[in-house]
Amino acid sequence: MKNANVFVDVDLTLVDQNGNLLEGAADSLRILKDKGCHLYLWSTAGTNYARSVAERHRLSDLFEGYAPKPDIVIDDMPASALNVIVFNPHEEESWASMANRIIERHIE
Numbered sequence: 001m002k003n004a005n006v007f008v009d010v011d012l013t014l015v016d017q018n019g020n021l022l023e024g025a026a027d028s029l030r031i032l033k034d035k036g037c038h039l040y041l042w043s044t045a046g047t048n049y050a051r052s053v054a055e056r057h058r059l060s061d062l063f064e065g066y067a068p069k070p071d072i073v074i075d076d077m078p079a080s081a082l083n084v085i086v087f088n089p090h091e092e093e094s095w096a097s098m099a100n101r102i103i104e105r106h107i108e
Contacts, residue, residue, distance in 0.1 A: 010043035024095035042067040
C-alpha cells in the first residue's frame with residue numbers, strides 16, 4: 001500500500017492532555033511522510049483546532065489537510081470506507097516503533 005492516507009488525531013494521540021507534543025511524534029510523522037504517506041490531522045474539536053495545533057508545534061509542513069473527525073460517512077463502497085487500519089500510540093512501544101510497523105506492514 002504505497003501512498004497511504006494517514007489520518008492522525010490531535011488530543012492524546014499527537015499531543016498530551018496539556019497540549020505538549022508526544023515524544024517521537026514529529027520525527028515519526030516525518031518518516032511516514034518521507035515514505036510517501038499523505039498525512040492529515042483531524043480532531044473532534046474541528047478543522048481550525050487541528051490546524052492551530054500543527055502550527056503551534058511547527059508541523060504544518062507535514063500535513064496535506066485538516067478535518068474534523070467524521071460523524072457520518074456516505075460512500076458508494078461502505079466496506080472500503082470502514083476498512084481502516086487503526087494504530088494507538090499508547091498501545092505501542094513508542095511513536096517510532098509504531099511508524100516502523102506501519103511502514104513494514106502497509107507501506108513497503
